[in-house]
Amino acid sequence: MCGAALVRASMMDWMPTFFATGIGQLPETLASGIVNGCIYALAAVSLLVVYNVTGVINFAVGDFLMAGAMLTLLFAGPNGDPHRLPLAVAVLLAVVIVTALGGLLELLVIHPRRRQGTIFLLILTIGISSVLEGGALIPTGSLTYGLRPFTSGPALSIVGVLLPRQDLWIVGSTLIVMGLLWYGATRTRIGKALRACEVNPTAARLVGIRVDRYWTIAFALGALLAAFAGAILVPVTYATYDMGIPITLKAFVAWILGGAESPVGAVAGGIGFGVLEAVVLGYSPASVANYGDAVPLLLLIVALVIRRRGLTRQMAVTRV
Amino acid sequence: MSVTGSASAGRPGSRAVVPVSVLVADRWWAPLGGLALVGAVFFTMPIWMPALGFLSVEDGVTVTLYTMLALGMVLVLGYCGQLMLATNALFGVGAYGLAILALHQGLNPWAGMAVSAVAAGAGAALIGVMVFRLTGHLLGLVTLAIGYIAFIVFETSPLTGGASGIGVGPSLSIGGAVFSGGENSFFYVCTVAALISLVVARNLVVSRTGRALRAVEANEAAAASAGVNATHYKVVAFVTGAIIASVAGSLYANYVGVVGASSFTILVTVEVLLMAVVGGLRSIWGAPFGVLGVVVFQAALQTYGPDVVHINSSYFTTIGFGVVLILVLLLLPGGLASIGDGLARMIASWSPEANAANRRISTESHAVALQAALGEPSTGAVAGVSAVAPVAPGITSDVEGEADPDPPCLLEAVGVTCRFEGLTALDGASLELQAGEVVGLIGPNGAGKTTFFNCLSGHVQPSSGVVRLGGTDVTGMAPYRIARHGLARTFQNIELFPDMSVLENVMVGAHLSAHAGALSAIFRLPGHWRDERVLAQRAEHALERVGMERYAARAAGTLPYGQQRRVEIARALAAQPHVLLLDEPAAGLSASEAQELVELVRALASESLGIVMVEHNMRALMDVADRVTVLDSGRQLLTALPDEVRKDETVIASYLGTSHLDLSRASVRGAGARPEGATSVPEEGA
Amino acid sequence: MTTATERPAVLKVEDLSVAYGAVRAVRGVSLALRQAECLGVVGANGAGKTSLLAGICGLVRPAGGSVSLDDAAIGGLKVEETVRRGLVLVPERRQLFASMSVRDNLLLGSYVLGRERKVPQQLERVEELFPTLARRREQRAGTLSGGEQQMLAIARGLMSTPRVLMVDEPSLGLAPVVVDAVVDALRELRRQGMTLLIVEQNVRLAMTLADRLLVMEQGVVVRQTSADAVLDEEALVAAYLGGPTDPKAERHADDGGAGSREPSSDRSR
Structure with a gap:
């Protein structure tokens, strides 16, 4: 019914990396959990930055990630394409384009309605999500794509744990990005102003910060983080146009688990969730593990029922 | 009993009010x-x-x-x-x-x-x-x-x-x-x-x-x-x-x-x-x-x-x-x-009848409307309410039964304290309210007046202290449950349902007077029709009491401010409460509107309603209050007659401040007024 | 002091009205603030003092009237823009960046100056004026005591080198001893020639600070005097606490005659 739109590729194409290698011993399981957790952490920080500055939950965060992955593939070329750009250039180009796209979409879509309620804005980001997915679907179709690891070679053994090289790339570059983010937020004028918008928007206006512009900056920064996560993820997974929504949901779990307040919490939540997911799925019987994403997502509901004060507190105080 | 009949009866030459039965114009064929x-x-x-x-x-x-x-x-x-x-x-x-x-x-x-x-x-x-x-x-x-x-x-x-x-x-x-x-x-x-x-x-x-x-x-x-x-x-x-x-x-x-x-x-x-x-x-x-x-x-x-x-x-x-x-x-x-x-709307505006009706509403001077409002309805309404009371025996008798056996006081709050994240917004405030009494609640900025109200109505949970309503301990109950015990309130920034009509707003206020649930609504069972009638009557009488019945069909959000205040009071009254909390009811009203409000509050109190009122318009408040409670920095300074409050040194000090030049002397006397606890007010709205 | 009336007005407000939805919080207030003058606005809460400031600086869009700074119209501009023109509000309850350091708060105060050279100089001057803040540079603003927070709020306001500084309720929620320190700081600012508009509920405190006082009630200016005039205590109490007052004052209030076209008071000299 409703045309072929309902017939879609399964959203489970994107699977944690450890599935490919089989369920190994605990150290490997933990390591792959951390690797996945880095991706969740980047996406969760992206959610956090946008939410803290604008109060909007960016439903399209997973799709910005997908866009980063797809554009990296496009520029670096699938395996063996002779016309590809150098990897570093490809990643940079992909990230820059998605960042600009994030800012542009905020200006075109969110900005005109920024005084509306949060639900209205969330629905708008669902629209953005569909546009991004559709935009990726038209050139790529429902096919899946992969990219070679950033550096080739056998898995490295570190204190007896075998780690694929791309995993190290993911963990290392996540650390670097988080470091840069911290530096930017605490040492630069724009970073401080962005934090000022989070901490106290009224005070920010009073010192002359044009808070509206920082909405655009926040969306662009959120898109940047997501795109970067997509770029470093694509060598270990297959990119599909519909990989976004599961990642959005997981980033959201990570964000909530981390307390939904600080970037440190979001990173901890992301890595914690990645590890939890790896352990739960790695050590469940196949009949449970077959349900894949459904298992960790159940945790979301548990997390929220337990932690619902985390987000609602400020609202409860200002209400009435 | 015909609703329209009762509305216009006894008021010869009264306005061409659209009958409520028409406003609730839902029929099975609609x-x-x-x-x-x-x-x-x-x-x-x-x-x-x-x-x-x-x-x-x-x-x-x-x-x-x-x-x-x-x-x-x-x-x-x-x-x-x-x-x-x-x-x-x-x-x-x-x-x-x-x-x-x-x-x-x-x-x-x-x-x-x-x-x-x-x-x-x-x-x-x-x-x-x-x-x-x-x-x-x-x-x-x-x-x-x-x-x-x-x-x-x-x-x-x-x-x-x-x-x-x-x-x-x-x-x-x-x-x-x-x-x-x-x-x-x-x-x-x-x-x-x-x-x-x-x-x-x-x-x-x-x-x-x-x-x-x-x-x-x-x-x-x-x-x-x-x-x-x-x-x-x-x-x-x-x-x-x-x-x-x-x-x-x-x-x-x-x-x-x-x-x-x-x-x-x-x-x-x-x-x-x-x-x-x-x-x-x-x-x-x-x-x-x-x-x-x-x-x-x-x-x-x-x-x-x-x-x-x-x-x-x-x-x-x-x-x-x-x-x-x-x-x-x-x-x-x-x-x-x-x-x-x-x-x-376009089609409606072509029809001549609608045009006439629109013109009638738009050309009415608000002043005239308000005059009419305060003239008869507040007296007529008393009769009206008692006439309608038997229609919904369930709730009325229920609540009255609770309050009956020699009530010590309608509302009693003892030592109510409320802390938000380290800030003590309210520190041991107490209040007693008798039937037919108006208690004013005043205090400088940030004194905790609205917090006190929120604790009474259940919108905020007190950290400690007790709130009793007609003898029942309602401390920490959810607001909708406290409402069932006979407490109604208005809000500082009028909180009407802007897209709903005035009548519907007030019908929500009367919500507890009826019982029809979703099933009788979906299948349009007899209970649904009966309840709709009861609610509409209740609402209409509440509107009459505040003189707003002629605006019943208007969307609440389109009314001028003073009238929205009235509708909000009507919504509270429609619940037939024993205790009414009014949070800054005169804010933004002109002097004459404020005077009308004073008269309305007096009329309500004379019907043995207990009223607590936060108000910055001191003239209005001192006019209407039987007793005044003064809060400062979350503490209760005193409760006294309006004239005593006006003359009280500590109250004057808390409002006007102590002279900077004799701070040393003042700090001893004013210690109660400005406790140390108030020195670190944390950030708001971060 | 006597020259105050001869200096040109820096900030001119004419017939300003501020409304929140249908509520008119300020109804047609006029005032003029001269170079290096300190004007106090007093009145009970709900009188519209804070709304007046919000309307002047553009935190709330005025419903009517005009505002000009150095003869340039700034009415209707948003607060982000009026700050750039040199009109700075130190808000009620301070509105600091609580989780950021004192120094970051101050640096954000000079946000509109960009990367100008002035910033370090201004930081130095402000820390000189408020030595406590210099000592607590790295501390988080939210952990300061109430008085220090108020000083930080004022200091942050000064960081953009404003033409006019408006301070809302500097004594609110502070212990008397702490109020002392804040008042001293404001006095020092005044001595240095800063043009000040101070809203204060505490009349006696306002009297010790300001050259002139405006008394507001129910959104209008009901009287204005020079600060050294002996204020009619009873009338003041009436303005704050209502009650049996001389009806004359009230009627004056309604005809809006208390504007600032003739700012000098007729009572004092």
């Missing part, structure tokens, strides 16, 4: 017009759809079933303000439920449909109770996760046949007539189901339940203070939507014959959201047209798109959805329904 329009479009789909060239009767089935899904979205998101994104799960429960029950239990498809619907309803109730405490966007993501989990389960579980799906079994039949997928007869079954769903949703919305839903959507705190249990009504809306969605799922299962998980992806939910938005979230009647619009657009895109760009046609839909969703939200946030409303 939805027939809309139903005929939708029916005409739907039933003719097998004719006009193929004629367009790119649509078939199958698209007609899609339209009818998705209309049912969209109705659920409109009920929950549009009317209740709750973003529930689990539509695909509910749709799937109906479809798989039917198939599984037929396969494993050999159940007849009608029974399977019913059992699935019950299961979906029960599941929705369970989920609702669990998640409705979450706020807006969190709810959206959690329910979306539920939808996604459901999809994975459908795709994986052996029970649902995994990726290959499950066969459905025998087709629906009535007597000898079999309705199976490929035939037009099945299309008509779906159309009838969609139309029934429309009536169900419409009846639910136009009822006591519907008003409660809209009140919750507009302002949960205000709804709660009228005694509306928000969670209950959210669950009612969600369960209704879930049952409709499940029935749609069962019909779909019958239609396709084999149920596969790919029909229940999250995209279904996104599509339904899109359709509901296009139709207009605030309109039941917009939904079918929103669905129709999206389906036609999608089919056209798939048919003609590839002629323009040579790409696989199905790839267009996702981006098309996104673009349409964004464009509609940006350019036509009210959806197609707002076009319909505009047309309706």
Whole structure:
């Protein structure tokens, strides 16, 4: 019914990396959990930055990630394409384009309605999500794509744990990005102003910060983080146009688990969730593990029922 | 007793008030017009759809079933303000439920449909109770996760046949007539189901339940203070939507014959959201047209798109959805329904009667209206209320019975303390209120007056202390439960339901005077009609009391400020409270309006209502209060007669400040007035 | 002091109205603030003092009237823009960036100056004026005591080198001893020639600070005097606490005659 739109590729194409290698011993399981957790952490920080500055939950965060992955593939070329750009250039180009796209979409879509309620804005980001997915679907179709690891070679053994090289790339570059983010937020004028918008928007206006512009900056920064996560993820997974929504949901779990307040919490939540997911799925019987994403997502509901004060507190105080 | 009769009786030459019975103009035949329009479009789909060239009767089935899904979205998101994104799960429960029950239990498809619907309803109730405490966007993501989990389960579980799906079994039949997928007869079954769903949703919305839903959507705190249990009504809306969605799922299962998980992806939910938005979230009647619009657009895109760009046609839909969703939200946030409303208004403005009525309302001088308001109604209303009281014996006698045995005092607060994150907003405040008494509550900025009110009405939980209402300990109860014990309030920044009419606003205030629930609303049982009459009468009398009955039909948000204040007081009065809390009722009123308010408050007190009033307009307050309690920095300075308060040194010091030059002396005396505890007021609104 | 009336007005407000939805919080207030003058606005809560400031600086869009700074119209501009023109509000309850350091708060105060050279100089001057803040540079603003927070709020306001500084309720929620320190700081600012508009509920405190006082009630200016005029205590109490007052004062209030076209008071000299 409703045309072929309902017939879609399964959203489970994107699977944690450890599935490919089989369920190994605990150290490997933990390591792959951390690797996945880095991706969740980047996406969760992206959610956090946008939410803290604008109060909007960016439903399209997973799709910005997908866009980063797809554009990296496009520029670096699938395996063996002779016309590809150098990897570093490809990643940079992909990230820059998605960042600009994030800012542009905020200006075109969110900005005109920024005084509306949060639900209205969330629905708008669902629209953005569909546009991004559709935009990726038209050139790529429902096919899946992969990219070679950033550096080739056998898995490295570190204190007896075998780690694929791309995993190290993911963990290392996540650390670097988080470091840069911290530096930017605490040492630069724009970073401080962005934090000022989070901490106290009224005070920010009073010192002359044009808070509206920082909405655009926040969306662009959120898109940047997501795109970067997509770029470093694509060598270990297959990119599909519909990989976004599961990642959005997981980033959201990570964000909530981390307390939904600080970037440190979001990173901890992301890595914690990645590890939890790896352990739960790695050590469940196949009949449970077959349900894949459904298992960790159940945790979301548990997390929220337990932690619902985390987000609602400020609202409860200002209400009435 | 005729409502209109009682309203105008005894007031010769009174205004041409539109009778309340007309304002509540819901009759059993009222939805027939809309139903005929939708029916005409739907039933003719097998004719006009193929004629367009790119649509078939199958698209007609899609339209009818998705209309049912969209109705659920409109009920929950549009009317209740709750973003529930689990539509695909509910749709799937109906479809798989039917198939599984037929396969494993050999159940007849009608029974399977019913059992699935019950299961979906029960599941929705369970989920609702669990998640409705979450706020807006969190709810959206959690329910979306539920939808996604459901999809994975459908795709994986052996029970649902995994990726290959499950066969459905025998087709629906009535007597000898079999309705199976490929035939037009099945299309008509779906159309009838969609139309029934429309009536169900419409009846639910136009009822006591519907008003409660809209009140919750507009302002949960205000709804709660009228005694509306928000969670209950959210669950009612969600369960209704879930049952409709499940029935749609069962019909779909019958239609396709084999149920596969790919029909229940999250995209279904996104599509339904899109359709509901296009139709207009605030309109039941917009939904079918929103669905129709999206389906036609999608089919056209798939048919003609590839002629323009040579790409696989199905790839267009996702981006098309996104673009349409964004464009509609940006350019036509009210959806197609707002076009319909505009047309309706245009047509109405052509009719001469409506014109006359409009002119009458707009040319009325507010001053004249207010004069009239304070003249007779406040006296006439006393009689009016006592006349109507027997109509709803349940509540009245109930509450009166509680207050009867020699009440020590109506409202008693002892040592109420309230801390927010280290800041003590209220520190051991106490209050006693007798029937017929007006107590004023004053104090400088940040003294904790509104916090005290919120503790009394239950909107804030006190950290310690006791609040008793007519002898019952209500400390820490939810606001809607405190309202049931006879406390009503108004808010500092008028919290009316702006899109509802004045009468509907006040009817929400009278919510507890009636009992009709969702079922009697949906099926229009006699209880529904009886309760609507009772509520309308209550509301009308409350409006008369504040002199606003002639504005009953106006949307509350369009009234001038002073009148909104009155409507808010009327809404509180409609609950027939024993205790009334007024939070800055004179704020923003002109001097003459404030004077009228004073008289109104006096009149209410003379009817042995107990009133507590926070007010900055000291002239008004000192005029009306029997006693005045002064708060400063969360502490109670004193409670005394207005004249004593005015002369009291500490009060004057707390307001005017102590002279900077003799601080040393003042700091000893003023220690009570400005305690050290107040030195570190933390940031607000970070 | 006597020259105050001869200096040109820096900030001119004419017939300003501020409304929140249908509530008119300020109804047609006029005032003029001269170079290096300190004007106090007093009145009970709900009188519209804070709304007046919000309307002047553009935190709330005025419903009517005009505002000009150095003869350039700034009415209707948003607060982000009026700050750039040199009109700075130190808000009620301070509105600091609580989780950021004192120094970051100050640096954000000079946000509109961009990367100008002035910033370090100004930081130095401000820390000289408020030595406590210099000592607590790295401390988080939210952990300062109430008085220090108020000083930080004022200091942050000074960081953009404003033409006019408006301070809302500097004594709110502070212990008397702490109020002393804040008042001293404001006095020092005044001595240095800063043009000040101070809203204060505490009349006696306002009297010790300001050259002139405006008394507001129910959104209008009901009287204005020079600060050294002996204020009619009873009338003041009436303005704050209502009650039996001379009806004359009230009627004056309604005809809006208390504007600032003739700012000098007729009572004092």
